[in-house]
Amino acid sequence: MLHGLAMMEQQNHPTTHFWREISVIFIARLWLSAGSRIVYPFLGPLSNGLGLSVEQTGALVTLRTLAGFAAPVLAPLSDTYGRRRIMAITLTIGAVTFAMLALLPHPWVAAIAFLGLGLALTAFGPAMYAYIGDRVPYAKRGTITGLNELSWALAWLIGVPMSTWLITRYSWRAPWLVLAALTVGGAVLVQRLPPPAKHASDAHAPQAFNGRALLALWRSLWRLPTVRWLFLGAFFLSAAIETPFIVYGVWLQNLHTISLATLGFASTFFGIAEGAAEIASALFTDRVGKIRSVILGLLLLVGAFLALPTVAGRSLTAAVFILSLALFGFEFGIVSLLPVASEVVPTQRAAVVGLIGMGLQMGRTMGGFLGSWLWQWEQFTIHMSAATVFAISSLFCIWRIRHAVHHWEHDEAQS
Known part of the structure; x- marks a missing residue:
């Protein structure tokens, strides 16, 4: 590699x-x-x-x-x-x-x-x-x-x-x-x-762009275990957040009998959570370590999912706070994962990042369909259970590549 x-x-x-x-x-x-x-x-x-x-x-x-x-x-x-x-x-x-x-x-x-x-x-x-x-x-x-x-x-x-x-x-x-x-x-x-x-990888940049070259490229990338685990980790992480969030608005309205205007105001905190996660990633990901940061984000996501069914019924504020924590953990994990994806194969940075992006898209699509289908029972606990399983699956995938990434970071620190 x-x-x-x-x-x-x-x-x-x-x-x-x-x-x-x-x-x-x-x-x-x-x-x-x-x-x-x-x-x-x-x-x-x-x-x-x-x-x-x-x-x-x-x-x-x-x-x-x-x-x-x-x-x-x-x-x-x-x-x-x-x-x-x-x-x-x-x-x-x-x-x-x-x-x-x-x-x-x-x-x-x-x-x-x-x-x-x-x-x-x-x-x-x-x-x-x-x-x-x-x-x-x-x-x-x-x-x-x-x-x-x-x-x-x-x-x-x-x-x-x-x-x-x-x-x-x-x-x-x-x-x-x-x-x-x-x-x-x-x-x-x-x-x-x-x-x-300019760096050494430029000499190995692909000279052709056609169906045969693309097929050979994706075969070579998919043979790398780190690429496969990153793809699956991104897939499960995206499915974890999309499964509950596709219906969170309907759930909050039913749970606390709020208006659309109130729901819209509450949702602004999700944008704040996104921005806070990106700032936190900028401040801490390089210091803590990329893969450790992804794992911390996933642990926060799992914790929020486990706490939400118990806490959400107490007040709208509590529900929005826990959902914001979940979104913070998700965003912090994703942003910390992107630098890792860009370094797996430096000669094919864009291809690997694109593959991870497709994993996120596939997870989002599956989570959206699954979350909508599960709502027929109108039991948000079912959504939380499915989302928790997805988040733990993502954590398992990222855990599998931790040694390889720690090795990269150690080499970089010594250089």
């Missing part, structure tokens, strides 16, 4: 130019993510603009999620054609889809737009993490990954208020046009980033 190829000496001492690069990626991803996240609170205005029911528009939005299964094809693109190029192209595609929604409000156009957005997100993420992996030494990668992941939380905290103001003052089209312009600007800035530092 490949690991720890030498970085340029300047990478160990981040400069102003380096932080400028990270800021460009952060801002570009923020606008692309905002276009994905504002769909949920503004599904009503979007449905009216498209002339569809909320259910019909929701079905179109799922096309964005299904695009995640194209990761085996899209993720390796940046390993072949370059990180900056793929990031810039996918940002441009995202901007085009935003403009399509605003300027061509037709159901078929919206379907193409959401599918295109999903494909752009699927290719952008692995390219972004691979770029960070190329530029940042493994010992410091947890900090940069955690800081960069704040863009996901801020996409909600900035995108939703901005869109509310634009829709109120202008129309439902306005947020999409503004995000299209901002995302194009991000694409231009990303393309102007310096290339990643």
Whole structure:
């Protein structure tokens, strides 16, 4: 297994130019993510603009999620054609889809737009993490990954208020046009980033991108035990959080008889929990150790799941607090896992990160279907039981690779 190829000496001492690069990626991803996240609170205005029911528009939005299964094809693109190029192209595609929604409000156009957005997100993420992996030494990668992941939380905290103001003052089209312009600007800035530092793995970058080469790539990666355990760990972790969260709103409303407005206010704490987890990862993951951080996040997730059925009935505050702890543990674990995925095979960073992303997507899909199906009994304890089993399964998978990752971290500390 490949690991720890030498970085340029300047990478160990981040400069102003380096932080400028990270800021460009952060801002570009923020606008692309905002276009994905504002769909949920503004599904009503979007449905009216498209002339569809909320259910019909929701079905179109799922096309964005299904695009995640194209990761085996899209993720390796940046390993072949370059990180900056793929990031810039996918940002441009995202901007085009935003403009399509605003300027061509037709159901078929919206379907193409959401599918295109999903494909752009699927290719952008692995390219972004691979770029960070190329530029940042493994010992410091947890900090940069955690800081960069704040863009996901801020996409909600900035995108939703901005869109509310634009829709109120202008129309439902306005947020999409503004995000299209901002995302194009991000694409231009990303393309102007310096290339990643050269290292030995560049000499082994794949020269072909076709069906046979892709099949050979995935066969070679799947033969690596660490890759398999990471994939399964990500799958079970995503299933663990999605199984209860798909119905948490209905459950809280039934349990405490609250209004939609109260539920919406309570849900803002989940966004705060996400941001707090990303900050915590930036501060502690490199110090504690990547794999230890993932394990700590999983233990917190399991503890929250075990406590929720007992505590939730006492008050809405208690229920939201425990759910926020669960989300914190999940997010802290995922963000701490990404640097590990980016170092398993340095010559194929994007491919491995894409594979882990597909595992997360598959777990989310299964958890969503399972959680919805289990709700026919309206017993949230069943959801908690299933989620706990998934979380423990993820913990088992991550535990299996702890020695290999500790070895990497020890080597990095000695270098």
